[in-house]
Amino acid sequence: MTPSLLLAALREPASVRQLTLAQWDVLLRQAASAKLMACLVCLFDDAGLTGGLPAPVRAHVEWTRVLMTRHAGAVRFEILRIQAALAGLGLPVMLLKGAAYSAMGLAPARGRLFSDIDVMVPKAHLADAEAALMLHGWVSQSHDEYDQRYYRQWMHEIPPMQHTRRQSVIDVHHAILPETARVRPDPAKLRAAAIAVPGMPGMQTLAPADMVLHSAVHLFYDGEFDNGLRDLVDLHRLLTQFGAAPGFWESLPARAFEMELARPLLYALRYCQQLLGTLVPDAAFTALAPAAPNRFLMRLMDALLMRGLQPAHASCGDRWSGIARASLYIRGNWLRMPPLLLVKHLFHKAFISKKTTSG
Amino acid sequence: MLTVSALTRKEIAARLAGPGLYLRTGPFTNCIRSDSRFLLDGICQMYGAYAIDESGFADFHLNLHRATGWRRWIRPQVRFDNDGEAPFEPMPANHAFPMLEWMLNWCVSGSANSYLIIHAAVVEKNGRAMVLPAPPGSGKSTLCAALASRGWRLLSDELTLIGLDNHLITPLARPVSLKNASIPVMKAYAPDAQFTVPARDTSKGTVAHLKASDDSVARSAEAARVAWVVFPRYRAGAPLALVPIPPARAFMRVAENAFNYSLTGARGFQALGGVIDGCSSYDFTYSNLDEAIALFDGMAGAPQ
Numbered sequence: 001m002t003p004s005l006l007l008a009a010l011r012e013p014a015s016v017r018q019l020t021l022a023q024w025d026v027l028l029r030q031a032a033s034a035k036l037m038a039c040l041v042c043l044f045d046d047a048g049l050t051g052g053l054p055a056p057v058r059a060h061v062e063w064t065r066v067l068m069t070r071h072a073g074a075v076r077f078e079i080l081r082i083q084a085a086l087a088g089l090g091l092p093v094m095l096l097k098g099a100a101y102s103a104m105g106l107a108p109a110r111g112r113l114f115s116d117i118d119v120m121v122p123k124a125h126l127a128d129a130e131a132a133l134m135l136h137g138w139v140s141q142s143h144d145e146y147d148q149r150y151y152r153q154w155m156h157e158i159p160p161m162q163h164t165r166r167q168s169v170i171d172v173h174h175a176i177l178p179e180t181a182r183v184r185p186d187p188a189k190l191r192a193a194a195i196a197v198p199g200m201p202g203m204q205t206l207a208p209a210d211m212v213l214h215s216a217v218h219l220f221y222d223g224e225f226d227n228g229l230r231d232l233v234d235l236h237r238l239l240t241q242f243g244a245a246p247g248f249w250e251s252l253p254a255r256a257f258e259m260e261l262a263r264p265l266l267y268a269l270r271y272c273q274q275l276l277g278t279l280v281p282d283a284a285f286t287a288l289a290p291a292a293p294n295r296f297l298m299r300l301m302d303a304l305l306m307r308g309l310q311p312a313h314a315s316c317g318d319r320w321s322g323i324a325r326a327s328l329y330i331r332g333n334w335l336r337m338p339p340l341l342l343v344k345h346l347f348h349k350a351f352i353s354k355k356t357t358s359g
Numbered sequence: 360m361l362t363v364s365a366l367t368r369k370e371i372a373a374r375l376a377g378p379g380l381y382l383r384t385g386p387f388t389n390c391i392r393s394d395s396r397f398l399l400d401g402i403c404q405m406y407g408a409y410a411i412d413e414s415g416f417a418d419f420h421l422n423l424h425r426a427t428g429w430r431r432w433i434r435p436q437v438r439f440d441n442d443g444e445a446p447f448e449p450m451p452a453n454h455a456f457p458m459l460e461w462m463l464n465w466c467v468s469g470s471a472n473s474y475l476i477i478h479a480a481v482v483e484k485n486g487r488a489m490v491l492p493a494p495p496g497s498g499k500s501t502l503c504a505a506l507a508s509r510g511w512r513l514l515s516d517e518l519t520l521i522g523l524d525n526h527l528i529t530p531l532a533r534p535v536s537l538k539n540a541s542i543p544v545m546k547a548y549a550p551d552a553q554f555t556v557p558a559r560d561t562s563k564g565t566v567a568h569l570k571a572s573d574d575s576v577a578r579s580a581e582a583a584r585v586a587w588v589v590f591p592r593y594r595a596g597a598p599l600a601l602v603p604i605p606p607a608r609a610f611m612r613v614a615e616n617a618f619n620y621s622l623t624g625a626r627g628f629q630a631l632g633g634v635i636d637g638c639s640s641y642d643f644t645y646s647n648l649d650e651a652i653a654l655f656d657g658m659a660g661a662p663q
Contacts, residue, residue, distance in 0.1 A: 022415025025390075029420065029442055056388070056416050059473065066472035066523075070622050314443055 004316045006030040006040075010233065011277045013043040017052070024057050026315050034229045034311035035113065037064050038071075042111035071113050075102045078117050078168050083203055085136035086121075089128050093203055094120040094194060096173065096214065097234075100205040103197045107237040112230075116160065116169045120187065123174035130158060130172060137163050138170055146348060154180045154341070176214050177221060178336045185213075185259040208242040209255040216268035217261055222332045225308040225325060229275075232309055235268050236276040243279070253287035262291030271305055304328055364407035372399050381417055383410040385520070385531030385579050387471070389463060390417035393455070394424050395437050401456030401555050405534045405568055408576040419466040423455055441466065454558045457566045460536060464517050467531070468618040474520035474529065475627045476618040481519040481528055482511040484659040487586035488528050490519050490634075492616040495563070498593030498645075501541040504569050505648040506655065508549035513575040514583060518618075523626045526633035527582040532575040534568035542567045548648060587658065588613060588640040599654060600644040609640030 005027040009016050019027065031037040041064050044050045050061060079099055086093050094100075096118035101109035121129045138161035142148055151159045156175040162168070175187045193207040206214055215238060219231040242248050256265040266288040272278035292298065307324035310316040333342050363371065363382070374380040379390040380402070393399070420442035425431060426449050435452035438445065439462050450458050468476050479492035480503035489506075493499040500516060507513040514528055516535040521528060534555070537545055542557055542565065553570040588609055589601075604612070610631060614620045620627050645651040 020415065025416040033443065054416075056414075056418070059386075060418070062473045063470055064472075066619075066623055066626070070624055073624070312443075 004030055004310055004313075006034060006036065006229070006311050006316075007275060009040060010036070010043070013040075013047040013049060016044070016049065021054060021056065024054060028057070028060055030311040030313045030316060033313040035227060036111075036230055036233065036311075038068050038111035038113050039230070039233060040111070041065060041068065067113060068111060072102075074168075075099065075114075075117070078166075078170075079103055079200070079203070081136070081163075082117065082119060082133075082170060083200055085132050085138075086129060087202060089125065089132055091121050091125050091129065091202070092191060092194065093129075094191065095197065095203060095205050096120055096176075097218065100211065101234070103200065103203065104195075104205055107241040108234040112234070116171050118171045118173060120173040120176070120190075122191070123187070126158065126172065126174050130161070133161055133170065133172070137165060139164055141169070146352070150345070154178055156181075176217055180338060180341060181221070181336045183260040185217075185261060189259065190214075208238075208245070208248065209252045210259075212238050212242065212252060212268070213256055213259055213261045213265060216264040220264040220267045221335050224332070225328050226312050228309045229311055232268075232271060232275060236272045236278045239269070239272060239278055239280070249281050249284050253284055256288070257291070262288055263293070266291055267301065267305070271309060275306075275309060304331075361411045361413060362407065363402065363409050363411060366411075368399070368403055371402060375399060375402070379417070379420070381412040381415075382406060383412050383579075384463065384533050385515075386529055387419065387467065387531075388412040388414075388417045389466070390420045391459065392420075392422045392424075393437075393459075395452065395455040397453050398423055398437075398455040398459055401459065401568070404553060404555055405456075405570050408571075408573045419463070419470075421459065421462050421466065423459055423462070425452060451560070454561050454566075456555055456568065457536070457558050457561055460534065460568065463533065467518055467520075471520070472619055472622060473523055475523060475620065475623055475630045477519040477521065477613060478517065478616045478618065479519040479613075480516050480535075481514040481583075481585075482506045483514055483528075483583040484511045484656070486583065487659055488514060488583040489587045489589055489655065490528075490585055490613070491589055491591055492519070492613055493591055495538075497591055498541070499591055500535055500537055501544060501593065502591050502645070502648070502651060504535045504537060504541075504545050505548055505652060507535065507569075507572065507575065508545075508552055509652050509656075511655075511659075512578060512583075513571045521585075521630050521634055522582070523623060523630050525582070526630050526637075527584055529582050530575070530579045532571045532579055534570055537567050537569055539564045544648075545569060585634045585638045587638055588635070589643045590641070591643045591645065593646065594644055595646055597644050597646045599647070599650050600642075601654065602642045604640040604642055606635050606640065610635045 005023060009027060031040050041061050044053065053061065079095065095103050098112055098114035099117045101112065140159050141162045142159040148159060151157060156178045157171050157173040160169050160171050175184065177184055190206060190210050193210060194204040195207055197203040197205060212235065215231065215235050219228060256262040269280045269284060273280045293301065304324045304327055307321045308328045333346065371380060375391060375393045379392045382389045382391055422440045423437050426436040426438050430436060436449040437452050437455045437458060438449045439447055439458060477490065477492055479490050480499050481488055481490045482503060491499050491503055503516055513532045514530040515532065518531055519528060520531055546554060555568045557565045557567040559565045590612065613631060
């Protein structure tokens with residue numbers, strides 16, 4: 001496989017100075033399909049490259065910049081609306097993923113465009129939170145009975161809710177992995193270590209190590225790799241930012257073992273280092289060695305993920321890419337559900353849901 | 360500069376089937392790939408005067424290919440994908456050219472956010488642009504086509520691009536889309552103009568395209584300042600009526616027709632404010648094209 005132009009640009013932004021217009025054409029398309037165009041814009045700005053870009057490329061940078069400005073304002077506004085909607089419940093409301101990076105001003109927030117806001121509330125108060133959000137204009141998006149049951153019985157979140165006027169979508173979670181998954185990190189432990197969001201009473205985020213673990217779980221326990229590279233870039237930026245703090249690299253593997261998430265963390269560190277050149281101390285790999293898969297499985301995962309984590313663009317694939325993505329999809333669901341349930345679920349998705357959505 | 364008309368039909372077909380035809384339209388380069396002969400016909404008829412970009416860079420990548428499978432023998436279809444993403448259902452094979460036109464618009468309206476993009480026709484005379492925003496069925500395209508056939512420069516038939524920084528209109532002169540009854544009307548009104556073969560039973564009824572004048576295409580880099588915003592309405596038998604609209608009302612009505620007004624935020628607000636402050640706005644009712652054009656020619660006055 002040839003390494004993608006996008007990975008080269010992410011690792012070494014200044015390398016784009018050498019690109020021909022035809023190569024730029026491919027790079028921008030890879031960035032668009034990986035949803036990393038805004039991320040590239042930030043990297044170019046930081047490296048002082050933007051002014052020297054070819055004119056047609058600068059036009060795309062300006063188009064993207066409009067989205068970035070709009071997004072930053074909209075996310076903050078939505079978080080404040082959610083805070084207002086849930087304030088009366090007196091619950092700890094935890095922001096997850098993109099919303100958390102944005103509220104805390106963390107490195108991955110820059111140039112990260114996302115559409116859904118993810119929050120987590122204690123499971124016992126899920127119904128209260130859902131009712132409060134409905135009163136403030138969010139309604140459940142899924143009217144399919146199967147989907148409703150799928151989420152409520154088996155998943156770690158309720159079906160996405162969309163605001164009737166603003167169209168914004170919120171995902172309300174009560175855990176970071178499904179009820180049916182092989183491992184289920186205790187949400188109470190995550191809440192015990194949570195950090196308050198400055199200036200937003202009642203709102204919190206995961207502690208740094210847990211944030212990394214959640215991001216790793218999200219990437220390596222999920223079957224959909226359409227945003228795989230973007231999620232890996234999140235991890236790279238979190239690790240780079242948190243890794244500068246003393247003690248982080250020692251506490252991270254320990255916390256991973258405590259939460260039963262050492263394997264996904266190992267994958268996160270391995271592929272961040274290999275694909276994005278993240279600086280990971282050798283001691284972290286040594287500490288995680290007991291969680292490593294056997295050599296055969298590791299080589300298989302390398303073969304799958306080196307493809308699955310490329311931009312989902314025709315220019316980045318080889319003849320194995322399709323099989324790799326399909327295998328990762330099944331693997332992701334395998335980890336989330338017991339075999340019989342998985343077979344039933346995939347059958348439903350393939351033959352029943354498809355008909356009702358396309359009809 | 361290489362133009363489409365410098366290539367033979369065979370050469371155009373080879374580009375469409377192979378590396379793509381890098382077609383310049385206004386400020387954009389579109390890489391078009393297709394194996395549809397209906398699309399090839401449309402390109403040859405409508406796009407002769409347009410430049411071909413040879414840098415290897417395109418803003419948009421549009422693929423329109425014939426659908427495979429048994430259906431191709433009974434009800435042949437054409438599929439669109441935007442560099443691998445297929446957001447729309449296939450259409451009947453002979454709708455390939457209108458589909459290309461809609462997809463070219465869709466690409467621009469969904470991404471070119473350095474402009475406030477209004478769903479409106481826009482024409483220019485003597486350095487003054489007239490924006491015609493209107494819902495479908497109001498006779499906007501007919502009026503636009505009539506003006507373009509009587510000496511007004513076509514800036515765009517569907518998408519008015521207002522620069523967020525300079526508040527000027529960037530031309531995007533492409534074929535004018537005509538629907539249903541307006542097709543025979545324009546064929547009678549502009550008998551020398553070139554039309555595509557009408558595509559019947561599209562989601563918008565029968566659709567044919569009218570070729571933009573070579574002058575409009577050649578002057579694609581010449582931006583224009585808005586002098587009038589006119590909301591047209593065709594009503595059979597109605598007398599000509601041009602009724603001024605207060606600026607605040609005009610502002611809101613144009614904003615309602617914008618694709619990215621809320622996305623562009625304060626800059627979109629400023630740009631539209633700048634345009635409305637610098638022009639006059641009217642509701643316009645007409646039934647006779649010659650009367651309408653005489654009125655607008657009078658307003659455009661002498662060359663500046």
